[in-house]
Amino acid sequence: METTREKKTEQSKTNTIKISGAEAIIHCLLAEGVDLIYGYPGGAIMPVYDELYKFQDKLTHILTRHEQGATHAAQGFARVTGKVGVAMATSGPGATNLVTGLADAQIDSTPMICITGQVPRHLLGSDAFQETDIIGISTPVTKWNYQITHAAEIPEIIAKAFYIAKSGRPGPVLIDITKNAQFEEFDFSYKPCTRIRSYNPVPKPDVKAIDIAASLINAAKKPFIVYGQGVILGQAEEQLKALVEKAGIPAAWTILGLSAMDTEHPLNVGMVGMHGNYGPNVLTNECDLLIAIGMRFDDRVTGSLETYAKQAKIIHFEIDPAEINKNVKVDIGVLGNAKETLELLLPKVKENSHEEWHNLFKEKHEIEFDTVIKNDLFPNKSGLTMGEVIEEINLASKNKAVIVTDVGQHQMVACRYAKFNQTKSNITSGGLGTMGFALPAAIGAKMGAMDREVVAIIGDGGYQMTIQELGVIFQHQVPVKIVVLNNDHLGMVRQWQELFFEKRYASTVMVNPDFVKIAEGYHIKSKRVSERNDLKATIQEMMASKEPYFLEVKVEKEDNVFPMIPSGASVSDIRLK
């Protein structure tokens, strides 16, 4: 009798302890290996912040200057590390300010968990102070969401949240916790979640589909690979390289696939899509086999679907069954994690070189070089181009930097010209096109990879959408390098107005403040370059700096980004000027 009781007491000591819901949240985060979160306090989440205060030696909380900044910082952290990024906010406006980041993470498959406070359970639905239905609001932009109203639910739900956010095709999860659940005490024990009966995150590879894929690849004369972020998320970089090299297949990246393969690899032929490279776009409509790996045929990649790769057979390697045949009808879909499926495919693929076919890409590259690239990278006009700034960053960083971009012309230029020799190095808002993404995302990226150089490249428009996060960079001395390519315009919209709206520049001219002074106000070392002669030395100085550094480059005001596939046109109708 005595022994049983002793045993029981011991068991309860090791397995459960009575703690508050708020403290339980911290223990759950620690159990999931989280040591860094971004957020903003407020009434309905105060019990959790009180615990964060007590646990600050184990769990660092970074106070962003706006909740949106917290989400993008968490995304930047997630994208550079492959881990789940965590953001926290209070109820009401705190919660609604997370929505853009959630939508961004949803469409770009970024593992993120947002924890929001909520009014006490007895006030739910009563239009209480700072009450908002964040579950209803966030449903379409989350992979999963859940409202916790009792402390006892916390461990299981948070365990589920981490499992869902990071497994299969990753995505954002929002957990809303009523204030009473944060105060309530309960017997805490934590067990990570390993499966959910209604959820099959990684479909088992179908060997038959892989056999068919292999035979199509072996029979193809002009095969072409387009790879996306699925390669990075599935950690299939080596397998992709092995496939490209063994079968001699030219490969092009989607904007989110960029950095999955060394940009200098001879078979890595460029970017597909609206502002992608000439060869990859035009030859999409000349290949006889299109091999799509971990990408989702976004309309910015395909242009008009009626004329997209109609001559080709198409293989789609994809983890999410809902993506197969969603936009483009394919001949064979290969479901599964790209690393697993490509590994099964590799031994079945015959060695090949496809030299003639590859030469076509080289020919198209020469055309693009003469008409576009040369003028972008080695301009002979006086105004600075965005391209030459990127090229100087490549030279100064030896292609090793993490490049974080915002949205617009500078983003397209960066994704065309930035060079990468490491994966998870290109961080940008691809699917949602969120202006204001880059500055906070760069903070998260740097804190996730302190050993790497992180350069944020931002336009003068997007910079001012989240400029307040300079406060974080200053307060925590986050040594990111911020480059604002200032053309005093909302450049991409202005470009469309020039090309498609007869130069009616409605609300695209920016009257900008003195960006250097603003950075100085935050005690961030800052410089402005307006002359080509100063560019190289200043970028070298910036890259050598151990501290945060702000650089404004005054670039040509009305430059356009080319090549360009006009909206709704065919990939083969890409314009070079």
Place this chain on the structure above:
Amino acid sequence: MDKKWFTISVYSENNVGLLNRISGIFLKRHVNIESLNVSKSEIDNVSKFTVVNFITEETAHKIVGQIERQVEVIKAFYHTDEETIYQESALFKIASDLLFDERQIQNIIKESNAQIVTVAREFFVLAKTGRRGEIDEMHQLLKPFGIMQFVRSGRIAVSKAEMPITALLNEFQEH
């Protein structure tokens, strides 16, 4: 591709908010839901959504894919009318005096195989189960006499072919 009637059947966990998540997928594609029914299914603790839409097969296929992608959805199917056995139910509340004053109403009740659910001093209630057309027809016949209240349920349907949910859940148990 031509639009047709499709019955989408969704087997899911029984959780708060899932209806919102599923209906959101129709909303996102600007598809109007013609009828919706949520009930328990043949499996304990598994809910079943029955959603009827007038859409192309391609849209049905894509919607089902996006519904299945939801974490708490076990499996979803779509079927044409020919592939299902389906019914709806309707209630008609009618003034009681009409039952005695209008002989025609008694004939309508007999011929339509409707049931009298209750008769009170002021009103009586008719229940009719059948296909949409049969219920509409009865509504047309009764309308001239005056209907105090009318309500029709969403479609409920079972497929002629198997929907192998139990096997799927068993497979999960074995892992």
